Every structure is written in structure tokens, then in C-alpha cells.
Amino acid sequence: MKKIVLVLPCFSSQQWDSQAEQAWNIARNLTADGWAQCCILASRLADEPALELKNDVPIHRFTPERSRWGFLRKYWQDDFTDDDVAVPGMELFLQKNQFDLVHIMVGGRLCERLAAVLQERNIPYVVSCRSGEFRIFDAAQRGRSRSHSAFTHYLRSYHGALRNAGRVLCSDHRLRRMLAQRLGDRQVECWQMGVEPERFSRLSPLNFKEFYQIPASRHIVLTIGRIGESGNQKMLLETLSMLNSRNWNCQLVMIGWCSSARYMKSFMDLAVKCRMENYLTVIPGFPPGDERFAAAFQAASLVILPARYEVSGTAVLEAWSAGVPVIASPAGAAADLIEDNVSGRLVMMHDFQACVRCCEELLDERNRTRLEKMRSTALAQARNFRWKNCLDKLVGIYEDVMKIA
Incomplete structure (x- = not known):
């Protein structure tokens, strides 16, 4: 049986996100199918076990060594990541154990350091890249995006690791094209993670509104992702706030964790200023498989994904599977998945009025026929991205890389 390692910034129910979901589904499904024995490596939070076994998948966690200025970065930079930390235990683990392939899901200097260990030992590896890391497109910026310099700067931090990877997997085609210009077309592929449609279409026994004490008459507007x-x-x-001033009676439900106390404070201050503090539910996240996650989609009237640099394709597919209309910024996988006015709405998020208009269109019951057609189209598309189909493609990529090595 093949031995596959997946490397993540963190693997914690407290900071669960689409990346952790992706790694977890890859590891548990490939292990359950008997194709490989997978394990997950991640940085360790203070209260987490160093070794944990979940669904026959070992999860190894290692304490990171942050720079002496790390506390300042974490306070001021709202999207602090672990890309620039050193994790000596993780490097030692890769040096001492033998694997058939390593899938690196971190970027920056951490990726560069881990790749150097693997190159020295002739262990093949693939690297996953996300648009949010490179910031190649800003959906909240008017006019021409000026993110090219950010792309170049971030690419430089681990260009060697990408150049020597057996394959580079991208979250969307815009990023794939830009990386292919630097690394070569054959080395870079676009791979979209999957969804379990039945999990979100099957009626949940949990009453989400009752559980979170949300009035039954309110429209739930759901958003998923890191805050x-x-x-x-x-x-x-x-x-x-604008919708409620027009009597739409909406409750904003946010599922995601925030790495910046500064940002969260300013967000809650804005909620008070907009008189939205009683129309806001913030949920840091759910453990994998928690019934409340699917119930949140089923209770929602609308899903909005307004991210500036990258919209999670997984969140789009989950909303489609639950039959909920989606409004998203044309960033990341959303631009590839959503056909505007057919399977959802794409809105540049600097256009505040356009976003309000789209919300009103999709909340208005007089547009029921149009909404049902949109739901039907979206659900059919979501079924094409079942995890089995996506994993079959990924296994093919893994096998190609191991053959070349």
C-alpha cells in the first residue's frame, strides 16, 4: 500500500476551513478505499494533542517556531498565515520516514523548506496553490487590479519548491494560467475539490434557527470563510443593514474563524454602528461532519461569498447541493464555477448597490420560477463534483508523479 502525506498549516476543529476539509476528505477516502495509507502533518495549537488517530488517519502536529516579530504580524495582519514559520519537527519527520508521495498544502518559505528536505531524499511531491495566497485579483477594487506585484513577491518566496514539484495544483484557472507562464504548462493543473451532495440535500433533523435562537420569520443570509x-x-x-432598512428582515450568519482580534473588534463596532448587532450570528466553525453545518445551508435563504481574492469553490458546491442561491465575487473558483444569471450571481464587491440589487432579486418570492431554474441548474452542476469524481482525477495525478519519479 502506498504511503501518502498531506501537509497543512493547521488541522483543528477550532480553525476548520475549506483547506482542512479538502485534506481530510482526501486522506480518509483514499485510506478507506485501500489505495493508500494517508497521514496528515500540521502545526500544533497549544491545546491540541501531538498525535491523534481519526478514521484510521494519523494526524501528527508539530510546534512551530515563530519569528520574534510574529506577535506583531498576528496583531496587525488580519490574514496571518503559517507560511513563514519554521516547523523543525515536521522537517525531521520527513527526514526520518519513507513515503511514496507528499502533498504540500502550504506556501511561502515553509513550503520551500519542506520541499528542500524532499528533494534531498528524492521523494516526489505536489504542491497546492490558492489564489488567496497570491492575490492576483481583487474583487473589491475598482478598475484594473494592481495585484501583479503581490503575485511576483509571493511566488519568489517559494519558486524553487514549485519549479521542482511533480505537479502544481491550482484552485482556479486564472491562477493556473499565471503560474503556467512561469513554470510551464504541463506542470500546472487546475483541480477543484469535491462535495457530498446528499449531505446537504438530505433534510437535517436539526432546526438551525431554533438552535441559534433566530426568529423563524427572518431570512438567513449565510457566508462561509475565514473572517x-x-x-x-x-x-x-x-x-x-441596507436590506433591513428596506424591511427584508435578514439575519447574517457567519461561519468562520478570525485570526485578528483587531479586525474582529472593528467588525463588531461596525455591527453596532449599522444597528446589526441583533441580526448577527458568528460561529467560529464546526468539527468535521457536524450536522449543524449542513443545517445552516438548509436554513439559509441566500449564500453570499464576498471574498476579495479567493472564493472557496467548496462553499459554492455546498450551497448548490442544498438548493440555496449564491452571490459571489468573481474571485478564485467562483469565477470558474458560476455562470452569472444561470447558476448564481457574480458581483464585483466594490459595487455596493449591485450587491444589494442581487440580494433583493434572489430574496423576492415573485422571482420563484427563475430561482427554481437556477437551483436546478446549480444542483446538476454540483453533482458533477462528487468527491469520488474529484478523487479519481487526483489519484491519476498522484500516480503520474510517482511514475516520473
Whole structure:
């Protein structure tokens, strides 16, 4: 049986996100199918076990060594990541154990350091890249995006690791094209993670509104993703404030964790200013498989994904599977998945009025026929991205890389 390692910034129910969901589904499904024995490596939070076994998948956690200025970065930079930290235990683990392939899901200097260990030992590896890391497109900026310099700067931090990878996997085609210009077309592929449609279409026994004490008459507007400047949730808060001033009676439900106390404080201050503090539910996240997650989609009238640099394709597919209309910024996978006015709405998030208009269109019951057609189209598309189909493609990529090595 093949031995596959997946490397993540963190793997915690307290900071669960689409990346952790992706790694977890890859590891548990490939292990359950008997194709490989997978394990997950991640940085360790203070209260987490160093070793944990979940569904026959070992999860190894290692304490990171942050720079002496790390505390300042974490306070001021709302989207602090672990890309620039050193994790000596993780490097030692890769040096001492033998694997058939390593899938690196971190970027920056951490990716560069881990790749150097693997190159020295001739262990093949693939690297996953996300648009949010490179910031190649800003959906909240008017006119031409000026993110090319950010792309170049971030690419430089681990260009060697990408150049020597067996394959580079991208979250969307815009990023794939830009990386292919630097690394070569054959080395870079676009791979979209999957969804379990039945989990979200099957009626949940949990009454989400009752559980979170949300009045039954309110429309739930749901957003999924990490909370911060790049998530653009402040614009969403102002949008719902405008909708409620027009008597739409909406409750904003946010599922995601925030790495910046500074941003969270300013967000809650804005909620008070907009008189939205009683129309706001913030949920840091759910453990994998928690019934409340699917119930949140089923209770929602609308899903809005307003991220500036990257919209999670997983969140789009989950909303489609639950039959909920989606409004998203044309960033990341959303631009590839959503056909505007057919399977959802794409809105540049600097256009506040356009976002409000789209919300009103999709909340208005007089547009029921149009909405049903949109739901039907979206659900059919979501079924094409079942995890089995996506994993079959990924296994093919893994096998190609191992053959070349």
C-alpha cells in the first residue's frame, strides 16, 4: 500500500476551513478505499494533542517556531498565515520516514523548506496553490487590479519548491494560467475539490434557527470563510443593514474563524454602528461532519461569498447541493464555477448597490420560477463534483508523479 502525506498549516476543529476539509476528505477516502495509507502533518495549537488517530488517519502536529516579530504580524495582519514559520519537527519527520508521495498544502518559505528536505531524499511531491495566497485579483477594487506585484513577491518566496514539484495544483484557472507562464504548462493543473451532495440535500433533523435562537420569520443570509479584510465581511454587514432598512428582515450568519482580534473588534463596532448587532450570528466553525453545518445551508435563504481574492469553490458546491442561491465575487473558483444569471450571481464587491440589487432579486418570492431554474441548474452542476469524481482525477495525478519519479 502506498504511503501518502498531506501537509497543512493547521488541522483543528477550532480553525476548520475549506483547506482542512479538502485534506481530510482526501486522506480518509483514499485510506478507506485501500489505495493508500494517508497521514496528515500540521502545526500544533497549544491545546491540541501531538498525535491523534481519526478514521484510521494519523494526524501528527508539530510546534512551530515563530519569528520574534510574529506577535506583531498576528496583531496587525488580519490574514496571518503559517507560511513563514519554521516547523523543525515536521522537517525531521520527513527526514526520518519513507513515503511514496507528499502533498504540500502550504506556501511561502515553509513550503520551500519542506520541499528542500524532499528533494534531498528524492521523494516526489505536489504542491497546492490558492489564489488567496497570491492575490492576483481583487474583487473589491475598482478598475484594473494592481495585484501583479503581490503575485511576483509571493511566488519568489517559494519558486524553487514549485519549479521542482511533480505537479502544481491550482484552485482556479486564472491562477493556473499565471503560474503556467512561469513554470510551464504541463506542470500546472487546475483541480477543484469535491462535495457530498446528499449531505446537504438530505433534510437535517436539526432546526438551525431554533438552535441559534433566530426568529423563524427572518431570512438567513449565510457566508462561509475565514473572517478578515480579505473575506470582505464588513461590506456584507453594510449590505444587510441596507436590506433591513428596506424591511427584508435578514439575519447574517457567519461561519468562520478570525485570526485578528483587531479586525474582529472593528467588525463588531461596525455591527453596532449599522444597528446589526441583533441580526448577527458568528460561529467560529464546526468539527468535521457536524450536522449543524449542513443545517445552516438548509436554513439559509441566500449564500453570499464576498471574498476579495479567493472564493472557496467548496462553499459554492455546498450551497448548490442544498438548493440555496449564491452571490459571489468573481474571485478564485467562483469565477470558474458560476455562470452569472444561470447558476448564481457574480458581483464585483466594490459595487455596493449591485450587491444589494442581487440580494433583493434572489430574496423576492415573485422571482420563484427563475430561482427554481437556477437551483436546478446549480444542483446538476454540483453533482458533477462528487468527491469520488474529484478523487479519481487526483489519484491519476498522484500516480503520474510517482511514475516520473
